[in-house]
Amino acid sequence: xxxxxxxxxxxxxxxxxxxxxxxxxxxxxxxxxxxxxxxxxxxxxxxxxxxxxxxxxxxxxxxxxxxxxxxxxxxxxxxxxxxxxxxxxxxxxxxxxxxxxxxxxxxxxxxxxxxxxxxxxxxxxxxxxxxxxxxxxxxxxxxxxxxxxxxxxxxxxxxxxxxxxxxxxxxxxxxxxxxxxxxxxxxxxxxxxxxxxxxxxxxxxxxxxxxxxxxxxxxxxxxxxxxxxxxxxxxxxxxxxxxxxxxxxxxxxxxxxxxxxxxxxxxxxxxxxxxxxxxxxxxxxxxxxxxxxxxxxxxxxxxxxxxxxxxxxxxxxxxxxxxxxxxxxxxxxxxxxxxxxxxxxxxxxxxxxxxxxxxxxxxxxxxxxxxxxxxxxxxxxxxxxxxxxxxxxxxxxxxxxxxxxxxxxxxxxxxxxxxxxxxxxxxxxxxxxxxxxxxxxxxxxxxxxxxxxxxxxxxxxxxxxxxxxxxxxxxxxxxxxxxxxxxxxxxxxxxxxxxx
Numbered sequence: 001x002x003x004x005x006x007x008x009x010x011x012x013x014x015x016x017x018x019x020x021x022x023x024x025x026x027x028x029x030x031x032x033x034x035x036x037x038x039x040x041x042x043x044x045x046x047x048x049x050x051x052x053x054x055x056x057x058x059x060x061x062x063x064x065x066x067x068x069x070x071x072x073x074x075x076x077x078x079x080x081x082x083x084x085x086x087x088x089x090x091x092x093x094x095x096x097x098x099x100x101x102x103x104x105x106x107x108x109x110x111x112x113x114x115x116x117x118x119x120x121x122x123x124x125x126x127x128x129x130x131x132x133x134x135x136x137x138x139x140x141x142x143x144x145x146x147x148x149x150x151x152x153x154x155x156x157x158x159x160x161x162x163x164x165x166x167x168x169x170x171x172x173x174x175x176x177x178x179x180x181x182x183x184x185x186x187x188x189x190x191x192x193x194x195x196x197x198x199x200x201x202x203x204x205x206x207x208x209x210x211x212x213x214x215x216x217x218x219x220x221x222x223x224x225x226x227x228x229x230x231x232x233x234x235x236x237x238x239x240x241x242x243x244x245x246x247x248x249x250x251x252x253x254x255x256x257x258x259x260x261x262x263x264x265x266x267x268x269x270x271x272x273x274x275x276x277x278x279x280x281x282x283x284x285x286x287x288x289x290x291x292x293x294x295x296x297x298x299x300x301x302x303x304x305x306x307x308x309x310x311x312x313x314x315x316x317x318x319x320x321x322x323x324x325x326x327x328x329x330x331x332x333x334x335x336x337x338x339x340x341x342x343x344x345x346x347x348x349x350x351x352x353x354x355x356x357x358x359x360x361x362x363x364x365x366x367x368x369x370x371x372x373x374x375x376x377x378x379x380x381x382x383x384x385x386x387x388x389x390x391x392x393x394x395x396x397x398x399x400x401x402x403x404x405x406x407x408x409x410x411x412x413x414x415x416x417x418x419x420x421x422x423x424x425x426x427x428x429x430x431x432x433x434x435x436x437x438x439x440x441x442x443x444x445x446x447x448x449x450x451x452x453x454x455x456x457x458x459x460x461x462x463x464x465x466x467x468x469x470x471x472x473x474x475x476x477x478x479x480x481x482x483x484x485x486x487x488x489x490x491x492x493x494x495x496x497x498x499x500x
Contacts, residue, residue: 036119036272038284041098045115048095052114056180057106057142058290058298060114063095072105072113072139073126074195078205081248082123084261086240089124097267100124104146105139106293107193109181116142119284120277121238121270122231127175128242129194129225134212135243136196136225141175147292180293191218200251202243236273 038059042051049063067075077091077100089100099105103118104125118125126137177185196218201210212218230242245256262268272280291298 036102036121036270036276036280038117038288041102041117045095045098048093053298053301054108054111054114054291055296055298056108056291056293057114057116059288059301060116061099062112062114063093063099066113070113071193071195072115073100073124073137074207074211078207079124079202080259080264081203081245081256082259082261082264084239085123085237087123087243088240088259088261088264089126090264097265097270101270104142106141107139107177107189109185109189113139116290117284117288118146119272119280120274121272123238123240126229128227128229129222130199130228130243130247131221131225133198134196134221134225135199135202135247136194136221138175138194141177142290142293143176147290176293187219188215191215191222194218194222196221198251199243199247200253202248203252203256233274236275237271238274 041061042059045051045061049061051059051061054060063070069075073089076093077089077096079087080090082088089096091097091100093099099115101121101124104116106114106116108114125140127140129136174185174190177190192215195207196212197207197210201207204210212221228242230240232239232241245258249256265271288301289299
């Protein structure tokens with residue numbers, strides 16, 4: 001694939017090219033203020049999919065409930081030609097305003113399509129190829145400049161003959177895929193990333209009936225087409241001029257409707273200038289560093305991001321992931337430091353039981369229910385530790401965080417034994433909140449009618465549980481004697497007092 005080894009993107013300004021060559025390009029100089037950041041993308045996309053950690057790319061996002069044949073810039077969307085930004089991808093997905101106009105998509109052979117966050121807005125980040133018979137595109141994968149491996153910008157700027165160029169540094173014919181995933185990422189797999197169709201169908205709203213599906217045929221077309229990828233920068237905004245609109249009109253035998261951007265872009269506030277994107281990228285790279293595509297190249301995510309991940313492994317088409325990890329099996333250095341440092345005030349040091357408190361796996365002996373009220377004495381450290389966050393004056397924990405899985409054998413409650421001579425006290429079953437609470441925070445069961453002095457505080461326990469003291473005999477009524485015995489005693493008393 002002779003023209004795929006290095007793709008050069010022509011970048012120009014209105015001052016460099018005659019006005020007649022750009023009749024449709026007039027991006028507004030004043031746009032709505034766009035607030036783009038890793039946090040804003042994370043919060044919004046969390047509603048529509050899962051944020052996961054990839055050891056190749058860092059924090060990535062994967063949409064939920066996608067069909068098996070899902071492909072970015074193919075499924076549930078189409079290209080429209082706008083007077084402001086050229087060819088613009090309009091999507092039917094509510095998350096499309098972010099994931100199809102920022103960042104890059106990568107087709108992981110094990111985990112499927114993953115979105116790597118980026119902060120430079122574009123009408124659509126794809127690679128274009130064309131010949132007289134076919135036009136095609138593929139989601140633009142991350143490249144060394146996007147990954148900050150070659151320069152301080154996601155683009156490499158150079159000047160030649162008075163024209164400004166932007167270079168994307170792919171090092172092989174598969175745009176880096178074989179470098180990342182090895183020789184198993186063959187032509188057939190690479191061909192599955194492309195969409196090829198007749199130029200006359202590019203303005204259609206549904207590409208499924210008209211695309212080339214045979215991977216062998218797609219591979220042949222890739223070799224027979226030329227790279228036509230051409231993004232320009234006008235008024236500090238990226239414009240897509242890759243496909244000549246006149247070629248599409250001749251192929252379809254009808255004019256292509258030129259749309260106004262405000263008629264097709266649902267959320268103009270998300271359109272960020274090139275300068276704003278650079279600033280957002282610099283801030284985001286410090287918060288969520290990324291890898292270079294090689295296995296285990298991505299730094300671990302920060303703990304606050306890990307806490308938001310699901311404890312369930314990500315699935316792709318029913319198969320467990322090979323390169324994705326979740327909170328359940330990631331412990332970052334920052335998170336370890338929190339456990340190894342000095343304990344906070346009122347909180348015992350993690351990993352060691354507090355004074356006068358049994359270890360986590362301590363199992364107290366069976367006790368008989370007692371009528372004597374429990375003592376009110378409670379250690380302060382325990383009392384503060386088991387109080388709800390609101391009672392300690394601390395912000396509540398993130399409710400979305402999934403509690404760790406419990407070891408049911410280790411934390412199973414002891415069986416209760418009821419003596420014959422003691423009335424049985426019924427214990428209420430645990431509530432749903434108790435069952436969902438981590439084991440070390442679950443309150444001990446208490447008999448009905450006993451007042452709960454602290455909502456989550458278990459009764460105080462020592463390392464060696466004292467044997468329950470027997471009840472005073474005065475509190476227990478004497479057993480009732482049989483009626484015959486009482487009658488004999490009464491007759492005896494009458495005989496003693498009867499005069500002889």
